Amino acid sequence: MIHLAPKPKDMKDDFWKSKDIKISIGEIEEKDTKKMGEEVPMGPTPKPHVTDLRSWDMKLLDRYEPFYAPFCDMCCLCTFGKCDLTEKKGACGIDSAAQQARIVLLACNIGTAAHAGHARHLVDHLINDFGADYPIDLGMNIDIEAPLIRTLMGKKPEKLGDLREVISYVEEQMSHLLSACHTGQEGSSLDFESKALHSGMMDDLAREVGDIAQIVALNMPKGDENAPLVELGVGTIDAKKPVVLCIGHNVLPGAGIMDYLDETGQEEDLEVCGICCAAIDVTRYNDRAKVVGPLSKQLKFIRSGIADVIVVDEQCIRTDVLEEALNKNCAVIATTDKMCLGLPDMTREDTDKIVSKLVNKEIPGALILDSEKVGEVSVKVAKILAPEREKLKFLPELDEIQKMASDCTECGWCNRVCPNSKPMMEAVVAASKGDFSKLQELYEYDVCYSCGRCEQECERDLPLMDFVTKVGEHFVKDEKFSIRAGRGPVQDVEIRRVGAPLVLGDIPGVIAFVGCSNYPDGGKEVAEMAKEFLERNYIVVATGCGAMSIGEYKDEEGKTLYEQYSGDFDARGLVNMGSCVSNAHISGACIKIANIFAKKPLEGNFEEIADYILNRVGACGVAWGAYSQKAAAIATGVNRWGIPVVIGPHGSKYRRLYLGRADKKDNWKIKDLRTGKIMDGEPAPEHLIYAAETVEESMPMIAKLCIRPNDTAKGRQIKLNHYIDLYKRYFGVLPPDINLFVRNDKDIPITHKKEVKDLLEEVGWEPREIPQEPSLMGLDGD
Amino acid sequence: MIKLSNDRVIPWQPTVIAGPKQALLVTPETAELMIRKSKRPLLVLGPLVKEEPLLSLAVGIAEKWDLPVVTTGDAYKAFREKDLDSVAYGAIEIVNLLKDPEWVGVNGEGQHDLVIFLGCIYYLASQGLSALKHYAPHLKTLTICKFFHSNADASFPNMKDEEWLKYLAKMAGQ
Numbered sequence: 001m002i003h004l005a006p007k008p009k010d011m012k013d014d015f016w017k018s019k020d021i022k023i024s025i026g027e028i029e030e031k032d033t034k035k036m037g038e039e040v041p042m043g044p045t046p047k048p049h050v051t052d053l054r055s056w057d058m059k060l061l062d063r064y065e066p067f068y069a070p071f072c073d074m075c076c077l078c079t080f081g082k083c084d085l086t087e088k089k090g091a092c093g094i095d096s097a098a099q100q101a102r103i104v105l106l107a108c109n110i111g112t113a114a115h116a117g118h119a120r121h122l123v124d125h126l127i128n129d130f131g132a133d134y135p136i137d138l139g140m141n142i143d144i145e146a147p148l149i150r151t152l153m154g155k156k157p158e159k160l161g162d163l164r165e166v167i168s169y170v171e172e173q174m175s176h177l178l179s180a181c182h183t184g185q186e187g188s189s190l191d192f193e194s195k196a197l198h199s200g201m202m203d204d205l206a207r208e209v210g211d212i213a214q215i216v217a218l219n220m221p222k223g224d225e226n227a228p229l230v231e232l233g234v235g236t237i238d239a240k241k242p243v244v245l246c247i248g249h250n251v252l253p254g255a256g257i258m259d260y261l262d263e264t265g266q267e268e269d270l271e272v273c274g275i276c277c278a279a280i281d282v283t284r285y286n287d288r289a290k291v292v293g294p295l296s297k298q299l300k301f302i303r304s305g306i307a308d309v310i311v312v313d314e315q316c317i318r319t320d321v322l323e324e325a326l327n328k329n330c331a332v333i334a335t336t337d338k339m340c341l342g343l344p345d346m347t348r349e350d351t352d353k354i355v356s357k358l359v360n361k362e363i364p365g366a367l368i369l370d371s372e373k374v375g376e377v378s379v380k381v382a383k384i385l386a387p388e389r390e391k392l393k394f395l396p397e398l399d400e401i402q403k404m405a406s407d408c409t410e411c412g413w414c415n416r417v418c419p420n421s422k423p424m425m426e427a428v429v430a431a432s433k434g435d436f437s438k439l440q441e442l443y444e445y446d447v448c449y450s451c452g453r454c455e456q457e458c459e460r461d462l463p464l465m466d467f468v469t470k471v472g473e474h475f476v477k478d479e480k481f482s483i484r485a486g487r488g489p490v491q492d493v494e495i496r497r498v499g500a501p502l503v504l505g506d507i508p509g510v511i512a513f514v515g516c517s518n519y520p521d522g523g524k525e526v527a528e529m530a531k532e533f534l535e536r537n538y539i540v541v542a543t544g545c546g547a548m549s550i551g552e553y554k555d556e557e558g559k560t561l562y563e564q565y566s567g568d569f570d571a572r573g574l575v576n577m578g579s580c581v582s583n584a585h586i587s588g589a590c591i592k593i594a595n596i597f598a599k600k601p602l603e604g605n606f607e608e609i610a611d612y613i614l615n616r617v618g619a620c621g622v623a624w625g626a627y628s629q630k631a632a633a634i635a636t637g638v639n640r641w642g643i644p645v646v647i648g649p650h651g652s653k654y655r656r657l658y659l660g661r662a663d664k665k666d667n668w669k670i671k672d673l674r675t676g677k678i679m680d681g682e683p684a685p686e687h688l689i690y691a692a693e694t695v696e697e698s699m700p701m702i703a704k705l706c707i708r709p710n711d712t713a714k715g716r717q718i719k720l721n722h723y724i725d726l727y728k729r730y731f732g733v734l735p736p737d738i739n740l741f742v743r744n745d746k747d748i749p750i751t752h753k754k755e756v757k758d759l760l761e762e763v764g765w766e767p768r769e770i771p772q773e774p775s776l777m778g779l780d781g782d
Numbered sequence: 783m784i785k786l787s788n789d790r791v792i793p794w795q796p797t798v799i800a801g802p803k804q805a806l807l808v809t810p811e812t813a814e815l816m817i818r819k820s821k822r823p824l825l826v827l828g829p830l831v832k833e834e835p836l837l838s839l840a841v842g843i844a845e846k847w848d849l850p851v852v853t854t855g856d857a858y859k860a861f862r863e864k865d866l867d868s869v870a871y872g873a874i875e876i877v878n879l880l881k882d883p884e885w886v887g888v889n890g891e892g893q894h895d896l897v898i899f900l901g902c903i904y905y906l907a908s909q910g911l912s913a914l915k916h917y918a919p920h921l922k923t924l925t926i927c928k929f930f931h932s933n934a935d936a937s938f939p940n941m942k943d944e945e946w947l948k949y950l951a952k953m954a955g956q
Binding site: 069070072073074087419520649652657663693694701730731732733 | 794796797828829854855856858863870872874875878904910913915919
């Protein structure tokens with residue numbers, strides 16, 4: 001018998017807690033929230049070491065074999081080399097597959113180190129400011145404040161000081177993982193992969209530490225579905241005011257700037273804006289800050305000359321930012337040990353002295369490792385520089401562009417070195433004739449994401465990025481969008497609300513648009529993908545540059561998706577969780593479903609939780625523009641939790657994917673934990689990480705990757721309906737593999753019944769048994 | 783200057799150069815010879831040839847040589863509308879199947895021994911070709927795009943559209 005609780009929409013968010021209500025669906029039962037400090041039974045793998053979850057990894061890798069596509073045939077890591085690994089082993093004995101896996105592990109380690117270094121900095125800084133005893137309190141509606149920490153560390157963090165232990169554990173594991181990359185250590189590709197999965201999981205943990213620390217200490221939104229809408233887009237920035245631009249990921253310098261403005265009553269006098277995740281996190285801290293946009297805006301915005309001061313912190317910043325800024329007479333302040341740019345360390349200098357040196361060009365920029373001082377210096381410098389910079393002309397006029405463009409030799413190398421082979425040469429040739437429309441096409445939606453490679457290659461040294469930026473100036477006034485400030489984690493009450501419909505399949509899935517802006521054809525595609533799945537009742541979550549790209553799209557009525565859809569973690573909700581580090585709340589939400597909804601204990605219980613997510617929680621990540629090592633670590637981390645990811649075509653350059661083989665029936669065996677029976681399963685999810693060539697290919701794949709063996713017949717019908725619908729739209733026919741996902745007649749969507757039945761008959765389909773508790777645990781070799 | 787001297791055989795995106803093993807530069811005649819010699823060839827058509835005149839040329843090549851066809855990305859629909867039978871796979875999926883010597887092939891007659899690529903996104907195709915170069919010694923790869931693919935076993939050179947269309951027309955017997 002199924003007991004359903006009343007829909008909690010109209011009740012206070014703490015209703016469930018106060019009423020101690022239980023929901024029972026079959027054997028799945030809601031449970032009480034654990035009391036603070038209460039002893040909990042410990043699972044088998046608290047603080048897992050590198051090899052402790054190896055058996056789980058091998059289960060995954062057996063089903064989702066690594067697919068390697070070497071980016072380079074050689075290894076050049078030691079002095080034995082270079083070694084050519086094409087059908088040969090290297091001098092150390094390593095083969096091509098192991099070398100690819102080794103490089104993937106290295107990339108994941110780099111990504112994890114970036115997040116761990118970021119988190120360590122935040123934790124130490126915030127403990128310094130607020131004390132180690134500062135409580136970790138995410139508000140009334142979030143009891144499971146740190147699902148990753150609870151699962152992996154086996155304990156609940158209660159205060160900021162507790163986060164130090166977590167980050168120390170991550171750092172310790174990272175030493176071992178990085179060590180394995182050394183010549184003459186690991187030799188098996190699968191073991192390298194197991195380590196990469198461990199590294200990704202450490203990344204997830206480090207991100208949770210970083211985001212929780214900043215949420216609680218800096219009073220960012222705590223899972224607030226009504227977090228404010230903040231301004232997004234170059235057009236929202238009042239260039240008549242002094243402008244400070246923050247680039248990177250660390251909120252502290254930006255927070256220092258906002259604090260200084262508030263403390264000195266200058267909040268209306270300056271514009272503070274950001275690019276990349278620093279933008280998102282500064283707006284979580286203070287919603288008066290503005291978001292310029294994703295990473296793809298970086299070079300264009302710097303070249304526009306709008307920013308008077310550029311404050312860089314860490315990760316994803318152009319490493320030639322100083323050179324670019326100096327060309328625009330713009331001051332640069334570096335603020336972390338990760339990126340010092342060769343600048344003099346002015347941390348201990350008197351503030352006014354630093355200001356004087358910067359505005360008088362006595363130093364090219366300043367390294368200031370004190371966020372409060374950064375706040376004061378950047379504001380003062382911007383105020384002095386802004387009036388004098390106003391007189392400078394930063395970009396060529398259109399007639400000058402036309403004249404310069406006529407120097408183009410049409411060698412075509414700008415097109416060839418463009419990562420997306422965009423028609424820059426054709427745009428320049430057209431510009432030479434006074435037609436700027438092709439440059440405009442490159443500007444819009446960041447189709448050209450301004451890496452600047454074309455400029456480097458141009459034999460006439462044409463400033464091609466200036467061309468694109470100048471033509472884009474005409475559209476800047478229209479670039480006024482909005483984004484909901486990053487809300488952080490999902491509330492426990494929301495998990496209670498959606499747990500059953502998600503696990504049973506009534507809500508067809510959670511789609512997470514994450515990652516960077518290395519898109520094959522501009523950011524609009526991401527917004528359109530998000531819109532499609534929102535309209536189809538999926539829960540859409542977003543972080544980082546993906547969240548910004550979604551905000552850069554308006555409908556016919558001029559509304560962004562954030563204005564059209566609520567911030568609820570519910571069907572048709574569009575949830576901006578925050579920055580890169582907030583990605584931890586996506587796997588965190590899946591873990592919470594296992595815990596809150598299905599009563600799986602968390603502490604030290606990784607494998608059971610991951611097994612539950614893989615088989616029952618229809619979540620799929622989409623990193624359409626993934627480019628960084630951090631994105632590699634993030635994707636690999638969520639893969640270990642059993643969450644599949646679709647990446648864009650550039651993602652194939654990560655060298656490794658995890659692909660299932662739907663044609664190998666034996667690969668999909670599962671155990672029904674309820675009956676103990678080992679039975680035929682289905683390719684659900686079919687792949688763990690998959691690179692699609694086009695958006696049209698990715699859409700049905702995303703829908704398909706939300707299918708789980710545990711779906712009810714009704715849920716399966718809903719999921720298959722979306723899969724069929726999207727496949728038919730882009731391919732014109734029924735998905736040829738639909739028979740694999742129809743377990744019995746009840747799974748067939750009514751709207752496609754006849755054609756599906758015809759296909760099933762054609763392929764000789766037979767109904768099969770549905771597992772009640774599908775699992776990879778307890779199979780052979782366990 | 784290197785760019786000018788061997789422009790036709792530098793990979794179209796020059797940084798995809800992976801190592802010492804480079805593709806053999808082929809003409810339509812050599813490509814045809816490779817197809818004739820092959821016992822179980824396969825034509826893989828990507829989304830970059832789903833519009834005319836490339837669509838018809840690709841169909842012409844498939845028909846002239848009676849090649850089984852896999853379409854990648856979202857190319858399937860356009861070819862279906864031209865009455866060309868194909869099997870839709872993701873580019874990554876088909877490469878994954880091709881590197882398995884035990885795979886039965888698209889028509890169930892056994893793994894293919896020659897795979898001809900046309901119209902896949904350059905850098906993605908380059909990655910797929912790299913996977914086959916390293917892990918599929920049982921088959922040869924041939925690319926007939928207008929871009930030189932150094933990771934293939936054999937490739938057309940970098941060409942302008944006009945020359946490329948002539949190459950394709952020749953292969954289609956037109």
